Amino acid sequence: MTTDVRVLRRDDWNEWYGKLELAFGGIPEAPEARALYEDLTEFDRSIGTWDGDRCVGTAGAFTFRVTVPGGAQVPAAGVTMVSVAATDRRRGVLTSMMRRQLDDVRSWGEPLAVLTASEPAIYGRFGYGIATRQASVEIDSTRVRIDAPAGTDDVRLRFAGVAEAAAECEAVYVRTIGSRPGMLARRPGWERLPLLDPPQEREGASPMQCVLAERDGETVGYVRFHNKPEWDAAGPKGRITLRHIDALDPAAYAALWRFLLGIDLTSAVHARNRPVDDPLFSLVSDIRRCRVGVRDSMHVRLVDVGAALEARTYQVPVDVVFDVEDDFCPWNAGRWRLTGDAKGASCKRTGDEPDLALSVRELGAAYLGDTSLAALARAGRVRELRPGAVDEAALAFGSTVAPWLPHGF
Structure with a gap:
């Protein structure tokens, strides 16, 4: 070269x-x-x-x-x-x-490097594993309704200018960052990203619109979306495309989705990037009328295995020795003893006999709790060297909510 x-x-x-x-x-x-x-x-x-x-x-x-x-x-x-x-x-x-x-x-x-891949086959050889997924959903809003929880009717909705409401929306986003693994805390300036709305990217739809959800004078949620009016011989069949939705409680979230599905002159709501366990799927009246697709989202690479595994907690107590393969970052290769629980963790070099053998790519895939180490073992990508070690580690690495990356970068 x-x-x-x-x-x-x-x-x-x-x-x-x-x-x-x-x-x-x-x-x-x-x-x-x-x-x-x-x-x-x-x-x-x-x-x-x-x-x-x-x-x-x-x-x-x-x-x-x-x-x-x-x-x-x-x-x-x-x-x-x-x-x-x-x-x-x-x-x-x-x-x-x-x-x-x-x-x-x-x-x-x-300790971490993360990315979204234009082609997911590229980055595995550099130690990146698929650590979050995203769901897309196309809802037939003529047939689907929201089964709203108690308190939804107490939420007030109002249209607001996208720019004028930006600070309120960002404040809601910041309060949700800790609710799911995979969400990003961003440096100043990034609050401008969700406001981008180039006309050539609207595909014939309206400029971005914003609705705030309020309770007792406090903003508790927001939604930003596009409306694409369409008509045929039978009448209106407009389409709503969701850009962003966040809420601080179930009632506010349900109120915003109920609004989207009830917009006049529309028959479909499309969302491109939602968590795979989105509460929406438990709110809709007919899941069969919601076409759902799933694809990879954020890929994670452990740059420092010890620091990365110590930085998170574990669902149940775990004591496991990993034999890690990492040809591209050889400082990670070798045996690491992870001990931890819901309060904290330690991950140090060890000479003890290993319980599991895997590459750093598998650790990246399992790191946020989306991909199970047990599933990777069944695919032949994790080797169990001590009976029972896979199930113990898989349970510990899990997450009560699915990790999710809310936007690209």
Whole structure:
């Protein structure tokens, strides 16, 4: 290789981001989106691969804190803007950037790296495991109703300007961050991301609309959505597309969904990214009239196995020795003894005989409580060396609620 991987300079951002756009199809992003991502780019955490004066690879890492089981918010590098020029594939560009990036993340003292993948087959070889999933749902709102809990009628709903209500909505989001593993605590500036609403991305729908849920003068929830009016010979059949919904209690959540399903002149509500155990699925009157799909979402990479496993808690007491394989980050390889419970954990190097053998990819997949170590064992990706160890560890690693990444990055 004749390429050079180096930290991104501000003067190179336009070329660097332009190569990213080209790698993802060559359609320029809306000016407001491009401007926001330039503002959010952390230049000292972004790298490019250069071949002479050509940029042939891009990668960045946002500063996040990820909620883990037990509620702690753990420092994590949000890997983003990864691309390789189509003319320079199979030259080791991606591998060299992943190598540099994970070395950097380790030097920053961040035990986790996380990403969303355009192609999920890419990142397993670098130790990333699929740690959260997301559900999409298409609801026939002409036939489905919300079985609302007590108190729903006490919630007042009102339309509000998207920009004017932004601070209230962000305050609700911040209060929900600790409710699920996988949710992100963000640096200032990220509150602008949910407000992006380029006309070319609306697919013929309305500008984004916002409704606040209030009780006793306090904002307890919000929803942002698009309305796409449509008609045929039988009459109106408009479509609502959900952008964001958050609420502080079940009644407020039900009130917002009841509103969405009851909007006049519409017959469908579509949501692209919901938790796989969304309370919505227990509120709807007919789940068969809700077409649900599930796909991968956040991929997790343990950069420091000991620190990462110590940062979360465990559903039941656990005492297990892992024999970890990690060719890409060899400082993680070897035997680790994890002891912990619902109050805390310790994970240290050990010479004791191992109970389970697995790669760091499987630890990443199980880390937030979505993917079961027992399921991975049945797939042949975890080897049980002590009888009963798989079930013990799988139960301990679980989560009472499904982890969920509320937005991409």
